[in-house]
Amino acid sequence: MAKTKEDVVEAMFKMVKEAQGQKKLKPMDLTKAMIELYGDEGVDKQMCKDAIKELINSGRCVYTYYGGSYIEIPHQEGAAN
Amino acid sequence: MADLPNTPKLDELEKGKWPSFVKEIKMAAKKSPMAADLLGQLEQSYNEKIGHWKHGGIVGVMGYGGGVIGRYSDLPDKWPNISHFHTMRINQPAGWFYTSEALRKICDIWEKRGSGLTNMHGSTGDIILLGTTTDQLEPTFSDLQNINFDIGGSGSDLRTPSCCCGMARCEWACYDTMALTYDLTMHYQDELHRPAFPYKFKFKMAGCPNDCVASIARSDLSIIGIWRDEIQMDKAAVKEYADKGMDIQHDVVDRCPGKCMEWDGKELKIENSYCKKCMHCINVMPKALRPGKDRGACLLLGSKAPIIEGAMLSSVIVPFVKLEPPYDDIKELIDNIWDVWCEEGKNRERVGEFIQRVGMGNFLDAIGLEPVAEMVAHPRENPYVFYGEDEE
Numbered sequence: 001m002a003k004t005k006e007d008v009v010e011a012m013f014k015m016v017k018e019a020q021g022q023k024k025l026k027p028m029d030l031t032k033a034m035i036e037l038y039g040d041e042g043v044d045k046q047m048c049k050d051a052i053k054e055l056i057n058s059g060r061c062v063y064t065y066y067g068g069s070y071i072e073i074p075h076q077e078g079a080a081n
Numbered sequence: 082m083a084d085l086p087n088t089p090k091l092d093e094l095e096k097g098k099w100p101s102f103v104k105e106i107k108m109a110a111k112k113s114p115m116a117a118d119l120l121g122q123l124e125q126s127y128n129e130k131i132g133h134w135k136h137g138g139i140v141g142v143m144g145y146g147g148g149v150i151g152r153y154s155d156l157p158d159k160w161p162n163i164s165h166f167h168t169m170r171i172n173q174p175a176g177w178f179y180t181s182e183a184l185r186k187i188c189d190i191w192e193k194r195g196s197g198l199t200n201m202h203g204s205t206g207d208i209i210l211l212g213t214t215t216d217q218l219e220p221t222f223s224d225l226q227n228i229n230f231d232i233g234g235s236g237s238d239l240r241t242p243s244c245c246c247g248m249a250r251c252e253w254a255c256y257d258t259m260a261l262t263y264d265l266t267m268h269y270q271d272e273l274h275r276p277a278f279p280y281k282f283k284f285k286m287a288g289c290p291n292d293c294v295a296s297i298a299r300s301d302l303s304i305i306g307i308w309r310d311e312i313q314m315d316k317a318a319v320k321e322y323a324d325k326g327m328d329i330q331h332d333v334v335d336r337c338p339g340k341c342m343e344w345d346g347k348e349l350k351i352e353n354s355y356c357k358k359c360m361h362c363i364n365v366m367p368k369a370l371r372p373g374k375d376r377g378a379c380l381l382l383g384s385k386a387p388i389i390e391g392a393m394l395s396s397v398i399v400p401f402v403k404l405e406p407p408y409d410d411i412k413e414l415i416d417n418i419w420d421v422w423c424e425e426g427k428n429r430e431r432v433g434e435f436i437q438r439v440g441m442g443n444f445l446d447a448i449g450l451e452p453v454a455e456m457v458a459h460p461r462e463n464p465y466v467f468y469g470e471d472e473e
Binding site: 026027028031049052053056057059062063064065066067068069 | 137138140143146150151236237275277278423424428429
């Protein structure tokens with residue numbers, strides 16, 4: 001059965017949550033992972049782009065910068081302490 | 082007025098007849114405690130030869146992944162007013178044209194929401210608003226939107242496109258740089274605000290080969306105005322320059338890199354097929370010579386300042402293209418470049434470094450461009466490549 005954007009949003013969020021504190025993920029890391037997992041089920045770059053937009057706009061994830069741009073779960077920054 | 086910290090080292094930078102950022106910060110410190118603490122921390126850094134900023138983390142307002150550069154003091158107890166000192170990059174109008182009313186509104190917002198300190202403009206071209214706290218980011222963004230300004234780019238995204246003043250003020254402009262800048266800015270809003278690239282990507286639009294915005298050195302994709310027919314010449318005006326004492330042989334002909342000119346003391350002849358489009362002759366005799374009538378742009382790719390690799394200049398990928406709205410051909414090429422670079426580029430690898438790694442031949446193949454002679458920067462250097470007699 002073909003995956004929907006909402007399925008991809010949830011799968012991306014799960015991936016970011018599991019990686020939090022261990023590995024920083026770039027948007028392209030998420031896109032490549034989703035296409036590898038669900039490429040046969042209709043997931044393409046545009047759907048991943050839309051899913052990332054949804055993740056960020058909903059506030060469930062935020063962009064961060066540490067020498068490059070990453071997607072993370074919102075958190076209190078260490079630098080702000 | 083806040084008490085200013087004692088800053089003997091910074092005071093040295095107020096001396097001389099040139100503008101002084103210390104003088105400006107001191108003026109701002111009369112109203113802004115942030116500016117006063119900034120002076121104190123900077124003096125301390127000069128004494129200790131250590132920077133006291135922590136950088137990174139927060140990067141935007143809700144929904145955005147760029148335009149805010151998170152900055153914190155590592156001495157928040159000593160300099161509490163700059164414990165948060167985030168920078169905001171604001172998308173400048175194409176060509177940096179403002180009304181004084183717009184500038185006043187920006188300054189009013191920044192005096193209310195931040196330190197009051199600005200940098201007009203940053204290297205990428207944005208309006209730089211220096212120093213605010215995390216809780217003021219969203220209100221500042223909201224205030225700026227109310228006066229029709231938006232945040233610019235930062236991080237691994239498309240940086241705010243910028244251009245020279247082009248046809249607004251310059252007679253040499255070979256295409257409408259401001260129109261193209263506006264069009265690309267609006268078309269690529271997602272790429273500008275939602276970082277998805279391996280690293281930063283910059284466009285700069287220059288109207289003619291004088292390249293006043295130094296696009297060939299400062300942007301990943303340089304779009305430089307050019308012509309492909311003959312330089313327009315007013316022979317009477319050439320004679321007028323000569324009659325008034327200009328040494329055309331020395332000042333113009335001998336300095337032509339393409340050696341495409343001849344001057345017999347009466348008449349200037351140009352072999353246009355040898356012209357390198359360097360603009361020297363046109364700059365020296367602006368009344369007599371002008372760019373040709375068949376105008377467009379040359380696209381060059383790959384320049385960057387040194388980080389992973391050394392500094393690089395852009396090199397030609399499209400020798401000539403007519404640039405007219407809706408600019409579909411250039412957008413298609415940009416999309417192809419981004420597709421390949423995003424797919425195969427390493428983290429923090431600029432597109433110029435990527436091309437260097439994979440080879441120009443492979444890159445052209447991947448983006449669907451045919452190699453042409455204009456892409457060759459200089460002849461082959463490797464002396465151990467031999468051709469058979471039957472090869473052309």
